[in-house]
Amino acid sequence: MRTMYRAAAAVGAAVMMGAPLAAQTAPPARVVRDTTIVTDRVIAVVGNRPILLSQVDEEIFMRQSQAGLKTPDSESAMDSLRRSVMSDIIDEELLVQEAERDTTIKVTDEEVVQGVEQQVKNVRSRFTSEVDFNNELKKAGFDTPDEYRRWTADNLRRSFYRTRLLE
Numbered sequence: 001m002r003t004m005y006r007a008a009a010a011v012g013a014a015v016m017m018g019a020p021l022a023a024q025t026a027p028p029a030r031v032v033r034d035t036t037i038v039t040d041r042v043i044a045v046v047g048n049r050p051i052l053l054s055q056v057d058e059e060i061f062m063r064q065s066q067a068g069l070k071t072p073d074s075e076s077a078m079d080s081l082r083r084s085v086m087s088d089i090i091d092e093e094l095l096v097q098e099a100e101r102d103t104t105i106k107v108t109d110e111e112v113v114q115g116v117e118q119q120v121k122n123v124r125s126r127f128t129s130e131v132d133f134n135n136e137l138k139k140a141g142f143d144t145p146d147e148y149r150r151w152t153a154d155n156l157r158r159s160f161y162r163t164r165l166l167e
Contacts, residue, residue: 040052040053040054041053041054043056043086044086044090046090046093046094046097047093047097049093049097051086051089051090051093055089056082056085056086056089057082059085059088059089060081060082060085063085092162095161095162095165095166096158096161096162096165098165099161099162099164099165100161102165105161105164105165107157107160107161107164111160112153112156112157112160113153115152115153115156115160116149116152116153116156119152119156120145120148120149120152133145
């Protein structure tokens with residue numbers, strides 16, 4: 001799950017800014033405590049979907065890279081920013097879950113597949129070779145292009161639901 005959100009920041013920023021995927025990826029959260037490796041932390045649960053600390057941090061990173069914002073100077077300012085971003089993520093998740101429950105809102109597999117193909121084509125066009133593209137996907141946390149496609153499909157489907165509910 002952490003990999004998907006880290007990659008979301010990377011791919012979103014790469015598409016928006018034309019930068020390599022790995023250049024937009026925050027390092028994985030790994031802390032060693034008493035021989036236990038903590039890779040992530042659940043900070044909220046919306047319905048049955050967890051919101052991860054790494055997801056919040058990666059959203060902050062993406063917003064900073066897209067808007068050129070500076071990292072807050074103090075820990076209290078960073079905590080405030082994290083709370084604000086967490087609130088935004090929770091609001092978005094609530095919208096998606098409401099849209100999924102609404103039987104009048106439909107998202108077809110065909111439109112998701114078309115969106116995925118377009119997104120992959122856009123990202124792929126930023127690289128000179130298939131090898132470079134696959135290497136950047138690996139740096140962003142995807143083991144295979146198919147894993148990237150599945151992640152993109154999930155995010156597009158969620159985006160379609162969210163948008164249609166708001167419309």
